[in-house]
Amino acid sequence: xxxxxxxxxxxxxxxxxxxxxxxxxxxxxxxxxxxxxxxxxxxxxxxxxxxxxxxxxxxxxxxxxxxxxxxxxxxxxxxxxxxxxxxxxxxxxxxxxxxxxxxxxxxxxxxxxxxxxxxxxxxxxxxxxxxxxxxxxxxxxxxxxxxxxxxxxxxxxxxxxxxxxxxxxxxxxxxxxxxxxxxxxxxxxxxxxxxxxxxxxxxxxxxxxxxxxxxxxxxxxxxxxxxxxxxxxxxxxxxxxxxxxxxxxxxxxxxxxxxxxxxxxxxxxxxxxxxxxxxxxxxxxxxxxxxxxxxxxxxxxxxxxxxxxxxxxxxxxxxxxxxxxxxxxxxxxxxxxxxxxxxxxxxxxxxxxxxxxxxxxxxxxxxxxxxxxxxxxxxxxxxx
Numbered sequence: 001x002x003x004x005x006x007x008x009x010x011x012x013x014x015x016x017x018x019x020x021x022x023x024x025x026x027x028x029x030x031x032x033x034x035x036x037x038x039x040x041x042x043x044x045x046x047x048x049x050x051x052x053x054x055x056x057x058x059x060x061x062x063x064x065x066x067x068x069x070x071x072x073x074x075x076x077x078x079x080x081x082x083x084x085x086x087x088x089x090x091x092x093x094x095x096x097x098x099x100x101x102x103x104x105x106x107x108x109x110x111x112x113x114x115x116x117x118x119x120x121x122x123x124x125x126x127x128x129x130x131x132x133x134x135x136x137x138x139x140x141x142x143x144x145x146x147x148x149x150x151x152x153x154x155x156x157x158x159x160x161x162x163x164x165x166x167x168x169x170x171x172x173x174x175x176x177x178x179x180x181x182x183x184x185x186x187x188x189x190x191x192x193x194x195x196x197x198x199x200x201x202x203x204x205x206x207x208x209x210x211x212x213x214x215x216x217x218x219x220x221x222x223x224x225x226x227x228x229x230x231x232x233x234x235x236x237x238x239x240x241x242x243x244x245x246x247x248x249x250x251x252x253x254x255x256x257x258x259x260x261x262x263x264x265x266x267x268x269x270x271x272x273x274x275x276x277x278x279x280x281x282x283x284x285x286x287x288x289x290x291x292x293x294x295x296x297x298x299x300x301x302x303x304x305x306x307x308x309x310x311x312x313x314x315x316x317x318x319x320x321x322x323x324x325x326x327x328x329x330x331x332x333x334x335x336x337x338x339x340x341x342x343x344x345x346x347x348x349x350x351x352x353x354x355x356x357x358x359x360x361x362x363x364x365x366x367x368x369x370x371x372x373x374x375x376x377x378x379x380x381x382x383x384x
Contacts, residue, residue, distance in 0.1 A: 003370060004377075004384055008348035012100045012382075015355055017370045022361030024279035026071040028293035029111060031289045033259060033266070035281070036075040036113060036248065037274035039066055040322050041089060041097065045336040055084070055093040063104050065331050072282040074274065075111030076101065077149065081190055082272040083115075084319055086154065088339025091120040095140055101335035102144035113147035113182060113270075119208040125155045131169050135176065138300060142178055149182040149225065149270075154193040163199030163209040170213045180222035182248060182270070185210060187228040189315040203233065211240055218242040225250045225270045229315075234258060236263055252311045252318070256300040259285075260293050273307040274317060276325040276362060306356040309349075317344040321353050328349070328354060329362060335376065347380050 002014040042065065047056030061269060066076050078101045079085060079094040089097070098114045105112035118125070118133035124134070141148045150173060160166055174181070188195040198206035213219050223246030226234045231254035238247040249258040249267035258267040284299035310321035320341055329337040335342055354373050356372045363369035374384050 004376060004382065006350040006377075006382065007351075010345070012127065012307035018358050018361060018363075018366050020361060021364050021366060022280050022283075024283050025074065025239070025287060027073045027282065029073045029075070030282075030285045033288065034075065034111075034248070034268040034286055035073075035247070035274065035285055036077040036111070036270040037069050037278055037281075038080040038270065038272045039069060040275055040319060040326060041083045041093075041338060042323075042326075043334075043336045043338045044331045045334040051088075055089045057089075057093060057097070057338065058332070059100060061332050063100060065326065066101055066104060066110070067108060068331065069275075069278050070105070070108055070110035072279050073286075074278055074282055075113065076105065077113050077115070077270050078102070078146065078332045079115040080149065080151070080184075080272075081115075081186060081274060081316075082319060082322060084338055084341065085115060085117065085151070086119050087319070087335065088341055091117075091137070093338075094119070095137075097147065098141060098144055102141075102146045105109065106145060113149050114141045114144065115151045115184075116141050116148045116181075117151040118153040121155045125159055127156075127159050127165055129167060130155045131172055133158055134169070134173055138173065138177065139190055146239055147179065147222070148177060149184050151184045152186045152191070152194050152197050154191065157194050157197055160195040160199060163205075163212075165169040166198050166209055167213060167216075171216060174213070174220040177220050182223050182225055183210075183214065184225045184250070185227065186273075189225065189229060189313070190227060191316060202231075203228070207233070207237060211237070214245060215242060218245055221245050223248050223268065227251065229253045229311075231258060234267065235262075238267060252307050253304070255307070256297055256304065259300075260288070260296060272322065273303070273310065275322050276310075276329070277303055277307075280360065280362065303360060306353065306360060309352055309356060317341070320344040321349070322355060324350055325357050325362065328357070328372050330365055330368050335372075347377070347382075350376065 042058045042061035044056040198209040225248040227250030234291040248270040288296035
């Protein structure tokens with residue numbers, strides 16, 4: 001049995017779906033690395049909303065997916081870019097997501113860290129207003145019992161005049177934080193509004209400011225998440241961190257080599273691609289826990305082609321592929337996204353994502369995934 005998949009040039013290719021999923025078993029958290037999966041939200045497909053409306057979330061399905069990640073030993077990075085912060089999910093929705101997920105994490109003993117930003121600001125803001133917005137969100141995350149991730153802020157990028165403004169705002173927040181936080185540097189490929197973050201479009205200068213923030217408050221920084229899609233830059237930053245400050249890779253292009261590390265250190269992980277890769281990624285890290293770096297790479301290296309496909313430019317629309325694969329895998333009953341973002345990728349893009357994911361054995365029920373792919377194709381006028 002084959003399925004006809006569009007190739008993008010007006011032609012089709014016959015693909016024979018797999019029949020055996022990758023074998024994984026649930027397990028406890030890992031010994032050698034701390035690993036977070038940034039998790040997507042499941043939209044309510046029956047809500048009568050427009051793309052500009054506040055997000056209508058299917059809370060049961062959203063929390064069930066987090067329990068799936070926790071069952072494999074992964075931590076959940078909540079209310080992050082993967083959850084469509086600023087691309088369909090507003091602050092009110094994110095706040096509710098944080099409250100519910102943090103309570104669920106406590107109930108099941110799952111590891112959770114939550115995004116702290118300034119997205120309640122809807123227009124131009126002063127530095128004082130940016131700082132107050134961060135403070136409001138930090139307070140909510142800390143009250144929920146979750147670890148805080150200080151995310152890059154569009155409002156701060158617009159308001160800051162130079163590096164000194166970043167040093168002042170982040171210094172204030174770190175002094176105020178009750179527990180060590182994760183600092184998040186999200187590159188403009190994920191959000192164009194973050195161009196010039198840390199006060200400069202020169203990445204070397206920006207890196208110096210970023211590291212200056214950390215060096216001034218090493219006791220308040222658990223780690224950093226770097227999402228610049230440049231492996232060597234992450235390695236260079238990692239080697240310059242103060243003792244005890246972790247590097248969580250956010251590089252969805254080069255994660256196997258960065259997690260495996262070298263003789264001078266390694267990265268932990270906080271990755272959007274570990275949403276669809278969750279069970280397979282967990283299996284790979286357990287192999288790494290035994291000291292088998294070669295076995296780890298043999299499991300994880302083949303996933304990079306899928307990740308690079310999902311995160312191809314414009315990178316910010318990678319969430320569409322993540323939710324698409326969650327639907328094919330049976331984690332949700334529909335392919336609908338908050339903000340109508342299911343329309344952000346093409347049919348050939350979906351076809352290739354299906355082919356690559358199926359080849360990796362990511363679908364627990366390959367027949368279900370095949371049927372859903374055929375249903376999508378028929379909606380586009382491609383009958384099998």
